[in-house]
Amino acid sequence: MATNGASNGTQGNSQDVDFRDPAVYSEYEKKWSSLPKDEAGWLRRAQEVADVLAADAGTRDKENKSPRAEVALLKHAGLLKVLGPKKYGGGEQPWSVGYKLIRKVAEADGSIGMLLGYHLLWSTTANVVGSPEQADRYQKLIIENNYFIGGAVNPRDSDLKITSEGDKIIFDGFKHFNTGGVISDLTVLEGVYDGTEDHIFAFAVTDQSGIQFGHDWKNIGLRLTESGSVKINKVAVPWTDALGWNPEQKKPDAEILKIPFASLLLPTIQLVFSNFYLGIALGAQDYASKYTVKNTRAWPYGGDNKEQATDEFYILSTYGNFHAHLRAAVALANQSGDQVNEIYAKYSGDLATRAKLTPRERGELAEWVASTKVVTTDTGLRVTAGVFEVTGAKATSQKVGLDRFWRDIRTHTLHDPVAYKNRELGRYQILDEVPEATWYT
Template identity: 85%
Template sequence: MTINDNTANGTQVPYRDPRVYDEYQKKWTSIPEDEAGWLQRAQEVADILAADAEIRDKENKSPRAEVALLKHAGLLKVLGPKKFGGGGQPWSVGYKSIRKVAEADGSLGMLLGYHLLWSTTANVVGTAEQAERIQKQIIENNYFIGGAVNPRDNDLKITSEGDKIVFDGFKHFNTGGVVSDLTVLEGVYEGTEDHIFAFAPTTHQGIEFAHNWNNVGLRLTESGSVKINKVAVPWDDALGWDPAQKKPREDVLKIPFGSLLLPTIQLVFSNFYLGIALGALDYATKYTVKKTRAWPYGGDNKEHATDEFYILSTYGNFHAHLRAAVALANASGLEVNKIYETYSGDLATRAKLTARERGELAEWVASTKVVTTDTGLRVTAGVFEVTGASSTSLKVGLDRFFRDIRTHTLHDPVAYKNRELGRFQLLDEVPEPTWYT
């Protein structure tokens, strides 16, 4: 069933009725308790999404129903504190869950990944009180979080009006915002160079979506542009700021811990790239076994495509490189765990994280970004060589894996990650924190 959403500007936005997944809300009456349970739940979600992924990709409808499925499954809560009803899992489990969902549907893997990052924003750049309050709100309400934070655009302008701060501006990209419950806003406070993060209800009349996401890949991510028009939030919600002094707290924001969101989300990217590539290999494998015909003019003719030397060699090579990429991604996830487990907590504990430790984590993440980008692009394009000309038919749907990974691997040039790693290898330099490192 298709429903048209009448937005404030009169735009008609079709989406599938979220009730198509109501049965799973009744099926999943509790959240998993351990890593194995969470990965099984992610697999169940992936199996549901895989059944009609290519159809939904072509229809390009707003993913309200699919986000409802993520909510029913409890996957939005995997990292949340147990005392509020969350899963209490480390980032390594979150990353594997993202990867598993992306094997079936890259768009939903991406949405889950961005949500997990934005839902933990206050844990990194907020005070302990803010983190507690916001985590409670998100987990208890099972909220999905979007973010209007695109560093390539001009910063949102922030002014002060009494006990509130007011955001104004425009962002070309805003992943998941249209289907979110809360939106993370970020901008620069007037008269300073200091940035402020804050959460706002997505229903705020000043958050105006253009509904213009119609790209070649990741079509169900609602990553279009958004106008932020006089969106006011309380000064108390300015993450990591002293509302009385109207100044950033240096013990929260001006320490290496305060920049951990960047390597954390870069590893989110790598994991949904990896999931997409794994999904492509599995999809292509099934196609080759069932439908690909052996080449009859090679001089060493085989009866079945699965006996062809070049087909076996290609699949074997892809398998090996993806297995290595999985091992690297898992190792990097454990490095993220180690940093958060060691330094999360009170401000004195956060302050112990050194720039060197933060930088070495960034290089684990950069290494994973390079490998998953290179391998993902090679696999998702290369599977056509071993599935045959008929696999390019749109009804087959094999093309969506390449379109998805090609779209997001342009997010920030991987060449700069190679250069960064080169300086680490040759000069033992760790990178300065940036919006992309």
């Protein structure tokens, strides 16, 4: 693919958007001059990033500026490269480590944890729906250049069409939602090839006149994710970059796309969601705990009066319950991450190896992920709303900023109705049915 114009997240079509100067984090480029060597090192690096973000997360949420600086911080830390092959300068860690990094960053800032999660998914798109040659080519491009990847892949929008012009495909249309595109180097585009029901994924350089962002993300939460609309106007991509397609025949390559392996993007990203939900909830618990210790007052009219809030039975009981459920959610998320590792370790590689993944195995993985989605959604919403009961009326002040955790998790947990995950799990339990692969399973 042509890469002229990729501009390290400073797209010309967003030059008037308010953003913090990426130079505010320049000191970390030298501090983090090399990548961690193992899982423990990666987790320490993620904690260091989280510590930096936590210092002014509430302020940045209020300012609502485009997160170019925060993406630069992720680049300096090397977190964008955690899954990439070592031969191109990546960390070559399994997905389970990637999920833990997402969770840790989200503890401090849900928006930036979400951006990291989506990047890790989109940066590995070619590994799942592309040919082995495409997968290797894009890993080299993305990892060596430390690119941040956005995505205009909203399956509910069917108005992004693809036509063929010679040796190129032309994307034309609109998406109501994209993630991180405004501050990305490359954007994953997805649409339906004209006259068929076949979808095409392809990477495109973000900094071009044909990609115009609406800058209309005005939602209550995840305010720094640049998740608004985008207009795609005649964006050309070489047929050779259509992931998993035969460029000569202009048809999907059945060996690549008509097998369960090619549908692994869906459970993989659903577990991305669960991990930043979990990170946000853990962050809320920690933030509220510190507030309670420092600021919450005991209730003087209960008949069993205490001198300080940390002696109050109901406060201790509530925090203890949150702790137990979050600890269980972490264990489930880690187990699901291990299941993802197992599938990719066993079936990644040449097409013959990919083809061995069965629908049953793929479906059982999806049910691990669905279980995690249900638990992290339910627990996350309960914790981020419930912390106000143990912090007190003053904690509702905008100055405190405790509300951002609930706003963040409430915003994204509406991405797709969790009720359908419950139904899906019910059919698995009662009828031993695994779900068919869809855009959301």
